[in-house]
Amino acid sequence: MRILIVEDEVKITQALKFLFTKQKIDVDIANDGEEGMILANKEIYDVIVLDIMLPEVSGLEILKSIRKAGNKTPVIMLTAKDTVDDRVYGLETGADDYLIKPFATKELIARVKALARRKDTEYIGEIYNFEGVKYDVKNYLLYIDDEEFKLPLKEAMLMEMFIKKPRQVFTREQIIDRIWGLEADILESNIEIYVHHLRKRLESTKAKIETIRGVGYMLKEK
Known part of the structure; x- marks a missing residue:
């Protein structure tokens, strides 16, 4: 499995990469929205973990872009926003799952694995x-x-x-x-x-x- 994590907090991405690698999951990292947009549109990932609040380009803009292009890669949104309206908007935009910060890393890994199994075959x-x-x-x-x-x-x-x-x-x-x-x-x-x-x-x-x-x-x- 290969995933993309788009998150601007470097310490978080480094920790997540370490934990996912221990699970034998390959990880690519983008620490700003512009790079995240480029990588997400490559369609080479099983799951994308996408923060909403990003420099350059927001996570929601990235999500809208890949869905408009027909990219069906499962997406988990990470955000500190915890209102029901925020979650609903993210899901209606095309997200498959939604995790609020701070989150348990075990839960994120479990959700990534679950989403990776939602395939056409x-x-x-x-x-x-x-x-x-x-x-x-x-x-x-x-x-x-x-x-x-x-x-x-x-x-x-x-x-x-x-x-x-x-x-x-x-x-x-x-x-x-x-x-x-x-x-x-x-x-x-x-x-x-x-x-x-x-x-x-x-x-x-x-x-x-x-x-x-x-x-x-x-x-x-x-």
């Missing part, structure tokens, strides 16, 4: 199922026709990205950002190698990875 425990292809995201195990395949790390991350959001096009930039990191200098041929391996594995199934010319890839039914 069938989800049972740690296993996603799309067109008969089952994938255990925790153990990197792919199940095809009752056969079990242990995937290498990068291939596993790519499979997770596809099966959590089938029929969604992922650009090459999104894939590089998600798997190798925002600052990585990776050739597109690296992506093609892992896509090729996954395609070979899916040959006998009802699912396929389609190339969207000039854009990227998506997992869909044959």
Whole structure:
């Protein structure tokens, strides 16, 4: 799982990154609204944790922007505002959950994990199922026709990205950002190698990875 935390209090973001990393959850941080807007619109995250009161651009503006663009990534709003009207407005704007400061970190982690499970594919425990292809995201195990395949790390991350959001096009930039990191200098041929391996594995199934010319890839039914 990979999440984005947009929060201007550096001490809070550092503490949260440490705690989420211990849970084997990758975290990207933005400490102002402008950077948060850029990262949130990349659509490479499973959950976005978004503070409302931010310098440059407010959390609500970021939320409105990504929802207007069709980005359905689950969002948890963090705020010191605790009136019912504030919470209702945040939820009506497109937030999926709302947590008031100060909050218990255990509760935030639990809510992030719960939101990450709200996907388009069938989800049972740690296993996603799309067109008969089952994938255990925790153990990197792919199940095809009752056969079990242990995937290498990068291939596993790519499979997770596809099966959590089938029929969604992922650009090459999104894939590089998600798997190798925002600052990585990776050739597109690296992506093609892992896509090729996954395609070979899916040959006998009802699912396929389609190339969207000039854009990227998506997992869909044959």
